[in-house]
Amino acid sequence: MFYNISENTSKKIINLIESNNFEKVFSFESIFAGYFESGDNVFLVRDTLGIVPLYYRIHEDEIKISIKLTDLIQKGDKINKKGAVDFISFGSTRISPIIENINICSPGSIIQFNKKRKDLSLLYKNQIHPRNLNKINENNILEEYKKLFSSAISKNQTKKNQVIFLSGGIDSACIAVKDKNILDAITILPWGKNSSEKEFSKINAKIADIKSHQFLDVNEKVLNKNVPELIEKYGTPLGTIHYLVMDHAFSNNFLSKYSSIAFGQNLDTLSCTAGSQPTSILLPSIIRNKIFKEKNVVNFFLNRNTGLLSSENQEIIDEYISDDLTEYQKIILSGIFITHTPLDSEYFILPSLVNNKNIFNPYYDQKIVEFFLGLKKKVYFDFSRKTWKFPIKIDKQIQKKLWEYLSNNKKFQQKKGLYLSSQNILIKDILKSTPKFLEGKPIKLENQRFAAKNFIDFCKEYDLENPISFTQ
Numbered sequence: 373m374f375y376n377i378s379e380n381t382s383k384k385i386i387n388l389i390e391s392n393n394f395e396k397v398f399s400f401e402s403i404f405a406g407y408f409e410s411g412d413n414v415f416l417v418r419d420t421l422g423i424v425p426l427y428y429r430i431h432e433d434e435i436k437i438s439i440k441l442t443d444l445i446q447k448g449d450k451i452n453k454k455g456a457v458d459f460i461s462f463g464s465t466r467i468s469p470i471i472e473n474i475n476i477c478s479p480g481s482i483i484q485f486n487k488k489r490k491d492l493s494l495l496y497k498n499q500i501h502p503r504n505l506n507k508i509n510e511n512n513i514l515e516e517y518k519k520l521f522s523s524a525i526s527k528n529q530t531k532k533n534q535v536i537f538l539s540g541g542i543d544s545a546c547i548a549v550k551d552k553n554i555l556d557a558i559t560i561l562p563w564g565k566n567s568s569e570k571e572f573s574k575i576n577a578k579i580a581d582i583k584s585h586q587f588l589d590v591n592e593k594v595l596n597k598n599v600p601e602l603i604e605k606y607g608t609p610l611g612t613i614h615y616l617v618m619d620h621a622f623s624n625n626f627l628s629k630y631s632s633i634a635f636g637q638n639l640d641t642l643s644c645t646a647g648s649q650p651t652s653i654l655l656p657s658i659i660r661n662k663i664f665k666e667k668n669v670v671n672f673f674l675n676r677n678t679g680l681l682s683s684e685n686q687e688i689i690d691e692y693i694s695d696d697l698t699e700y701q702k703i704i705l706s707g708i709f710i711t712h713t714p715l716d717s718e719y720f721i722l723p724s725l726v727n728n729k730n731i732f733n734p735y736y737d738q739k740i741v742e743f744f745l746g747l748k749k750k751v752y753f754d755f756s757r758k759t760w761k762f763p764i765k766i767d768k769q770i771q772k773k774l775w776e777y778l779s780n781n782k783k784f785q786q787k788k789g790l791y792l793s794s795q796n797i798l799i800k801d802i803l804k805s806t807p808k809f810l811e812g813k814p815i816k817l818e819n820q821r822f823a824a825k826n827f828i829d830f831c832k833e834y835d836l837e838n839p840i841s842f843t844q
Contacts, residue, residue, distance in 0.1 A: 374406030394496035402736040414485040422479030440607020461682030463611030463715035503746030524734035530632035537635040540572025542775040544636030548580035556584040594620040609830035611823045614719040638735035641707035642744035648676040679816030807842035
């Protein structure tokens with residue numbers, strides 16, 4: 373059983389694994405996972421960034437595997453408290469095991485389970501190697517990125533019936549302009565019909581020659597969902613309010629005629645511009661050490677992203693972040709493996725897989741990831757009202773140049789993006805029934821409070837004892 377790859381590609385991957393040619397397995401597609409039996413062995417494989425979830429459990433000398441966590445739950449199972457706190461903090465069950473005895477196939481792993489010996493072994497772990505771009509001049513850097521972007525776009529297996537989630541920014545717009553097979557677009561309007569996203573996405577759609585452009589207003593109807601039903605449907609507690617929007621898109625014929633869905637998440641993370649990435653990396657270490665009492669830049673970054681909800685992060689740092697990287701690279705990979713990408717990709721990925729849609733995103737391509745890890749970052753000052761707390765920012769210069777080249781347009785739209793804030797009265801209403809404190813710690817972020825309520829519902833629905841104390 374393979375997810376998000378063609379039957380032909382899955383056969384190639386099986387042949388490569390059976391012939392121990394492991395490295396090439398990860399060259400076909402950047403979003404996939406799967407498993408298969410061969411003789412006495414069961415093999416599991418998951419994409420390099422861990423975009424597609426893959427869980428397994430060994431029970432009574434058998435291995436059971438699924439992309440849905442709930443498929444593997446058994447009577448008497450117990451919650452892993454640390455994994456549950458990580459889920460509420462970061463918004464995904466793909467980071468730490470949330471249920472004891474249900475394990476996660478690590479990103480970039482090929483695992484073998486031998487049915488005779490009843491043992492599990494890691495055959496191969498695909499590694500990300502940052503590029504060394506220090507000696508390449510600026511013009512050649514852009515040319516290299518153009519080639520990598522074109523190569524990543526060419527890996528899109530679907531040539532028709534595609535739709536892209538098009539924002540008002542340039543990341544998804546670059547995909548829409550470059551991939552001539554994408555003719556339709558959907559734009560989510562997080563602030564309703566008056567969202568600035570509508571105006572800017574229309575400009576992008578015109579430049580990309582989009583033929584059909586739909587808009588999904590986030591209104592009361594979109595957000596009015598039976599959450600326990602969604603937990604069962606998608607096989608996991610939901611870590612973000614955005615699931616409600618994506619479920620509406622799938623349930624109300626926005627996506628029914630399409631076989632493939634494209635989106636542009638991850639470029640901000642690669643550019644080290646997402647959330648508190650720039651603050652974490654650019655804040656002088658002497659200030660971080662003396663004022664915030666934190667020597668580890670990755671832990672500082674994770675704490676800022678979670679509002680200090682998950683303060684015991686060393687275990688997941690050791691799991692996902694190699695120590696032989698620069699601080700820039702560590703922050704980028706922390707965003708990819710722990711904070712931004714698991715959360716932001718999940719509400720696209722799981723609903724798409726459950727609804728039998730292919731998914732495409734060139735910014736998950738390993739060569740593009742390695743390119744950005746080796747790219748020099750350009751810093752600028754922004755003294756606007758929104759950034760007065762920390763005015764030093766990192767510029768997405770290379771992406772702006774790519775957009776200018778692809779679109780012949782030097783304008784870069786400012787956008788709010790798909791973030792459902794409690795400043796929206798509809799979101800505020802949803803949050804009324806969610807916990808405000810986790811064992812005395814304030815739950816500061818909207819998605820965390822939503823995830824906490826989901827976790828409580830998840831435990832009730834599957835008769836799991838909840839080891840965490842929540843208060844309103």
